[in-house]
Amino acid sequence: MSSYTPQQLEPRWQAQWQADGLYRQVIDHNKPKHYALTMLPYPSGDLHIGHWYAMTPSDARARYMRMKGYNVMFPMGFDAFGLPAENAAIKRNIHPQTWTFANIERMRGQLRSMGAMFDWEREAVSADPSYYKWTQWFFKKLIELGLAYRKLSAVDFCPNCNTTLAREQVWGDDRHCERCGTPVIKKDLEQWFFKTTDYAEELLDFSQIDWPERVKVMQTNWIGRSEGANVVFKTEQGDEMPIFTTRPDTLWGATFMVMAPEHPLVDTITSAEQAEAVREYREQAQRLTDIDRESADREKTGVFSGGYAVNPVNGARIPIWVADYVLMGYGFGAIMAVPAHDQRDFEFARKFGLEIIPVIQPESGALDADAMPESYVGPGVMVNSGPIDGTAVSDDKGRKNPSIAAAIDWLADHNAGEEAINYRLRDWLISRQRYWGAPIPVVYCPEHGAVPVPDEQLPVLLPEDVEFMPTGESPLRFHEEFLHTECPICGGPAQRETDTMDTFMCSSWYQYRYLSPNDDEAPFDPTEGAYWLPVDQYTGGIEHATMHLIYTRFFTKAMREMGLVDFAEPMLALHNQGMVLGEDNEKMSKSRGNVVAPDDLVQQYGADTVRTYLMFFTKWDQGGPWNYDGIKGPQRLLLDVWDIAQHAYAPQKEDAQATRNLRRKTHQTIRKVGQDFESFSFNTAVAAIMELRNTLNDAKRNQNVSAAAWAEGVESMLLLLAPIAPHITEELWAQRGRPYSIHQQSWPQWDEAIAKEDTITLIVQINGKVRDRIDVPAGTPEADLKAAALASDNVQKHLEGKEPRKVIVVKGKLVNIVR
RNA sequence: GCCGAAGUGGCGGAAUAGGCAGACGCGCACGACUCAAAAUCGUGUUCCUUCGGGAGUGUGGGUUCGAUUCCCACCUUCGGCACCA
Structure with missing residues (x-):
């Protein structure tokens, strides 16, 4: 009998597996395929416990699927572009490329120490030119499809990261940068966008995918669908002034209009008398931050423009006000105001003494415009509304509400408006004023404008010799050689785009690059794609619910338009793990000094114990604070497994009942662990194996079960534990003279008759x-x-x-x- | 304000087509081994108790023979959205 020394045994098996290509994952039409994917890491320098917590249960489940008879692909790569590399360059004078690739090398080694079944021949690194060539190729394809465009607008800018951000990367009440926490500011810039809004409706359809309710709700909120109507008002100057409303039934109660201060028609409608007041108000609005402007409890402000609009339903002449409670970025940047039935309009009207006309009469009787303490938003019946008077008003939204349906029909009949749906979702801003990203493959020619770089010139390589200074402009702008080029159309002098792409662009399609990471002809090999796609099981953190997980869905839908795939959803099933916190129940960070280093744990306990503990110590979905003492449970489990499997068992006083009990426990455990793997209940799976261990320990002490039942119990335990602790089980399996490799064995089966309680x-x-x-x-x-x-x-x-x-x-x- | 998730021993957590609350583990206590300690092994471990029992899954009600599980109201924590027309 030997002692358990994972520090020696684990690297030995890792080397053996690699030498044998045990985890090479190739097409095999004789088996059902299973594409298991876990979110790829950013190469920040060290693999931390959070990576282990995300990856080892994902690996265990992929291994379980393999033992269940699936041909499993479980790849790994690096999301290698991004800001930390550039910040390291600025701070410590290391080139981002050097820093990044050194980190990747280091993390590869750490990932290997985990003993996961990654197929390293499928590794993809997004900062590698052979990868970002195709990121650039996709950008061009999106232009061709009309899904990428350039626009000047007021965009979110992080003054700390010195770059613009997508709307999804601005978080919280205070509108801070998702990466660094700094509140963002607005800047007027010409930037590249992807038309995610084209897919707003399709992105709301989750019927094809088995994703957590929480993620679906978050994406649904994010997309923010509203049903209503577009109605065209006319200004007295004759300009069309379209508005969106969810309550077209209240059109007859509109007593004024409100334009956002940035609205392009503001100058046209403003009267000479009001010009000075409007100018002042607009300046003041501009000075306010978004945080101030968008806080709902702030008292409403605004100014009369002096102009009037005509209500298309009744010809009423109503004043146009300018106020910052109307946002330029939603709808048309202008609204009709119905103070009787909208609380915001009501507050505004009361403050400025504007007219209030109730058009919905509640069951309790007519509303008194002068006395009502707040707007009325409930059900009732339409009044003061000409053709739709008497129509019932329900609490339903859109056409389900009879009054809204009647109003929409009236608008359509009279050519005054139409049914419409509005989304809160904005197009994805992908330009970044940073160096360490994939260059946007576009050239600007004075003659031909923005011209995409021809395919044969891809990739547009990032030059290495650049100055890293956080100027708020891309460092590439100051690189003369990069900047100056020729127009692909006329050959005349032209300038390159110097912004790079959001790194979420790189990670939107990485699951496809794993199929053929060295392919120079296409983003991925269609033969590989036909077999492996789409991803069957995706795992990762919830923090990407409205970023990566929306982007990659958008990307796959666009790839369907490109004819690259024939499905609409990239990942059929998704499971989110929680987060490991420090022992102090706080988020782990160097500054708090509560970081748990997996390398040290592996050194002390071995990877198998760390893996087992990470799967045991809490429910995976939930996460929780780390506890150094808790690891002793899994450590004792593996020590016991070691002793039990090596024990030369010989029954002394064989007892039929004890034998029966052990066999029952064995088969019950097989049943339970399988169920738990299916449902991602890894903590109870480990607990069940611990129970079997306890029963085997009893049998070992009492020497009272048959040799066959003992062997069945021991070897079932090894098989059930193999996905969780791959090294120790491989070692013990070999020691017991069983055929290599335990990871190529079938998952054990249980017999209901034996598992049954008597x-x-x-x-x-x-x-x-x-x-x-x-x-x-x-x-x-x-x-x-x-x-x-x-x-x-x-x-x-x-x-x-x-x-x-x-x-x-x-x-x-x-x-x-x-x- | 709206939407969603969650509240169970000292701790992490089990158990919900309504049926033994606290599986499994950590910790702790006692015992064994040891000169001693660690490790290991064994026993115990929700609380109260006059040792008969009694109370108990955030709080208060309800349904039921029976509720951690279902219903209503509330409290707390966490997450998302929020002047989105």
Whole structure:
């Protein structure tokens, strides 16, 4: 018998597996495929415990699927472009490329120490020119499809990261940068966008995918669909002034209009008398940050423009106000205001003494415009509304509400508007004023404008010799050689685009690059794609719910338009893990000093123990604070497994009942662990294996089970543990003379007859309180259960000679006697 | 404000087509081994108790023979959205 030394055994098996290509994952049409994917890491320098927490259960489940008979692909790569590399360059004068690729090298080694079944021949690195060539190619394809465009607009800019951000990367009430937490500011810049909004409706359809409810709700909120109508008002100057409203039924109650301060028509409609006031108001609005402007509790401000609009439903002449509670970025940047039935408009009208006309009459009677304390938003019946008077108003949204349906029909009949749907989702801003990203493959020619770089010139390589200075402009702008080029159309002098792409662009299609990471002809090999795609099981953190997970869905839909794939959803199933916190229950960070280093743990306990603990210590979806003492449980488990599997078992006083009990436990455990792997309940799977260990320990001590039952128990335990602790199980499997490799064995099967309990503990209750427990054979008829319960001494005592009023018998479980 | 998730021993967590609350583990206590300690092994471990029992899954109600599980109201924590027309 040897002692368990994972520090020696684990690297030995890792080398063996690699030498044998045990985890090479190639097309095999004889087996069903399973594409398991876990979110790829950013090469920040060290693999931290959070990576282990995300990856090892994903690996265990991929291994389980493999043992279940699937041909499993489980690749790994690096999301290698991004800001930290550039910040390191600025701070420590290391080139981002050097820094990044050194980190990748280091993390590869750390990932190997995990013993995961990654197929390293499928590795993809997004900062490698052979990868970003195709990121650039996709950019061009999106232009061709009309899904990428350049626009000047007020965009979110992080003054700390010195770059613009997508709307999705601006978080929280204070509108801070998702990366660094700095509040963002607005800047007017010409930037590249992807038309994610084209797919707003399709992105709301989750019927093809099995994703967590939470993610679906978050994406649904994010996309923010509203049903209503577009209605065209006309200004007195004759300009069309379209607005969007979810309540077209209240059009007859519109008493004024409001334009956002940035609205292009503001100058046209403003009267000479009001010009100065409007100018002042606009300047003041510009000075306010978004945080101030968008806080709902702030008192409404605004100014009369002096202009008027005509309500198309009744010809009413109503004043146009300018106010910052209307946002330029949503709808048309202008609204009709119906103070009687919208709280925001109501507050505005009361403050500025504007007219209020109720058009919905609640059941309780007519509203009094002068007395109402707040707007009325409930159901009722339409009044003061000409053609739709008398129509019922329900609480429903859109056409389901009879009054809204009537209004929409009226608008369509009179050519005044049409049914419309508006989304909160904005197009994806992908330009970044940073160096360490994939260059946007576009050239600007004075003659031909923005011209995409021809395919044969891809990739547009990042030059290495650049100055890293956080100027708010891309460092590439100051690189003369890069900047100056020729127009692909006329050959005349032209300038390159110097912004790079959002790194979320790189990670939007990485699951496809794994199929053929060295392919120079296409982003991925269609033969590989036909077999492996789409991803069957995706795992990763919830923090990407409205970023990466929306982008990659958009990307796949665009790839469908490109004819590259024939499906609409990139990942059929998704499971989110939680987060490991420090022992102090806080997010791990160097500054807090609560970081758990997996390398040290592996050194001390071995990777198998770390893996087992990470799967055991909490529910995976939930995460929680790390606890250094807790790892002793899994450590003892593996030490016991080591002793049990090496034990030269010889029965002394063989007992049929003990043998039966062990076999039952073995088969019950096989059943339980399989169920738990299916449902990602890894903590209870490990607990079940611990129970089997306990039963085997009893048998070992008592030497009273048959040799066959012992061997069955031990080897089943090794097989069940193999996905969780791949090294120790491989070693013990080999030591027991079983065929290499344990990871190529079939998942064990259970026999229901053996797993079945043959006695049950009957619970005897009186008025719902447990008064006795009686062991009876499984399958005892109800009448006998009842008789046994009534015969109990304790029951007789509590009944005090009285007849029970009622006896409830639950077969195989309990008897409840109602006194 | 709106939407969603969650509240169970000292701790992490089990158990919900309504049926033994606390699986498994950590920790702790006692015992064994040891000169001693660690490790290991064994026993115990929700609380209260006059040792008969009683109380107990955030709080208060309800349905039921029976509720951690279902219903209503509320409290707390976390997450998302929020002047989105």
